[in-house]
Amino acid sequence: MQGRATQAEKGRPGYGVIFLGLVFLTAIELGISGVRILPPLSTVLYLLFSGMKVALVAAFYMHLREDNRLYTAVFVLPVLLLLVFALLTIAI
Amino acid sequence: MSQHAMQHVEDFRAGHALGLDHRKLGMWMFIASEVMFFGGLIAAYLHYKYRLGFPEAAELNVVLVGINTMVLLTSSYTVVSALAAIRQGRQGRFIAWLLLTILLGVAFLGGQIYEFADLVRQGVTLTSGVFGSSFFTLTGFHGLHVAGGVLWAIVTLVRGLRGTLNAEHSMAVEIFGLYWHFVDIVWIVLFTQIYLIV
Numbered sequence: 001m002q003g004r005a006t007q008a009e010k011g012r013p014g015y016g017v018i019f020l021g022l023v024f025l026t027a028i029e030l031g032i033s034g035v036r037i038l039p040p041l042s043t044v045l046y047l048l049f050s051g052m053k054v055a056l057v058a059a060f061y062m063h064l065r066e067d068n069r070l071y072t073a074v075f076v077l078p079v080l081l082l083l084v085f086a087l088l089t090i091a092i
Numbered sequence: 093m094s095q096h097a098m099q100h101v102e103d104f105r106a107g108h109a110l111g112l113d114h115r116k117l118g119m120w121m122f123i124a125s126e127v128m129f130f131g132g133l134i135a136a137y138l139h140y141k142y143r144l145g146f147p148e149a150a151e152l153n154v155v156l157v158g159i160n161t162m163v164l165l166t167s168s169y170t171v172v173s174a175l176a177a178i179r180q181g182r183q184g185r186f187i188a189w190l191l192l193t194i195l196l197g198v199a200f201l202g203g204q205i206y207e208f209a210d211l212v213r214q215g216v217t218l219t220s221g222v223f224g225s226s227f228f229t230l231t232g233f234h235g236l237h238v239a240g241g242v243l244w245a246i247v248t249l250v251r252g253l254r255g256t257l258n259a260e261h262s263m264a265v266e267i268f269g270l271y272w273h274f275v276d277i278v279w280i281v282l283f284t285q286i287y288l289i290v
Contacts, residue, residue, distance in 0.1 A: 015176065019169040023162060030158045033288055043289050050284035053165075054277050061172045061273045068112055074120045075127070082131035089135040 018060045025049045119267045123274045130278050133233065134285060137226045148216055148223040149290045153207060160203040161283050164238075167196035168276045171245075171269045181259040183252065190249045193272070197242040204235050227286065234282060237275045244268050 029049050032042055059065040064072045140146070174189035208228070211217075218228045248268050251257050257264060 015169060015172050019165070022165045022168075026158065026161055026165065029284075029288055030154070033154050033158075039289075046284050046288045050280050050288075053280045057168060057273050057277050057280070061168055061276075062270055070112060071117070071120045074117070074124050078124045078127040078131070082127055082135075085131060086135045086138055089139045 015060070018056050021056055022053055025053050113263060115263060115267055116270070119270050123270065126274060126278075130230075130233070130281075133226075133230045134281065137230050138285065140222050140226055144222055146223045146290070148221075148227075149286065151211075151214060151216070152287055152290075153210065154287050156203065156207060157283065157287050160200055160207075161279065163196050163200045163203065164276050164279050167193050167200070168273050170196060171272045175262065175265050175269050178252070178257055178262045178265050179259055183255075183258070186257070186265075187249065187252050190245060190252060194242055194245045194249065197238055197245065200238055201235060201242070204231065204238075230282065231286070234275070234278055237278070241268075241272050241275055244271065 026049075029046060032045055037045070058075065064075065141149075170189045170193040174186050174193065177183075177185035177189055208231075211224075211227075216224045216227070218224055245268065248257070248265060251264065
């Protein structure tokens with residue numbers, strides 16, 4: 001079983017590359033926090049970078065990119081519902 | 093019962109009637125319920141944050157929590173590396189990655205306890221006001237999830253040491269990994285909403 005790798009695994013970025021991407025994005029967030037970029041630009045950047053990090057973890061570490069699409073649906077649907085609730089909560 | 097129906101029953105019992113592993117699907121459904129659980133807490137936090145304003149949030153130690161965030165992100169890498177190792181039949185590496193995951197999880201919890209103690213010293217407690225209540229409830233529940241994950245990792249480690257996990261039986265590691273990565277995702281959102289967007 002040693003060295004077993006599926007075709008999907010061969011064609012994707014390595015876990016280490018994803019990890020470096022996550023660290024890089026977090027470092028940028030901390031950098032933005034340090035130089036005190038004002039909202040709304042900072043808010044947009046934070047949401048963009050955190051969204052990218054969530055997508056990277058879900059797609060590559062949780063394997064949603066290559067797994068059955070039903071798993072993605074089970075995860076994404078409540079997230080979308082949550083976003084609607086969160087926006088309504090802020091708006092009320 | 094027809095041959096076709098019998099085959100379907102057999103597939104269901106084997107755990108792949110939909111072409112899906114039932115344990116994995118169950119974990120994803122649990123994660124979906126957790127999305128709503130944390131979603132409710134985050135929505136409550138945001139509601140009060142935008143209605144009342146949280147000046148106390150400016151006192152939060154972003155650098156310390158930033159380091160803690162890096163620790164949790166690193167633990168996600170070690171978990172996925174542990175899964176890759178067990179799938180390749182590399183038992184020693186699997187044990188090492190999982191041990192590292194446990195240490196990183198404990199380090200994250202240590203950082204969180206330090207942060208909580210610091211806030212309490214500044215007078216921010218669970219009962220000191222709306223900020224304290226919503227902050228400690230949200231981050232506290234996340235910390236409990238990390239603590240649960242550490243215990244789960246220890247159980248998985250023990251199973252690995254006993255040799256009951258291997259390349260053919262790695263689903264238990266994958267399911268544990270899904271939980272751990274989800275806890276990491278929740279923290280990515282909390283770090284942004286609580287510590288960065290103030």
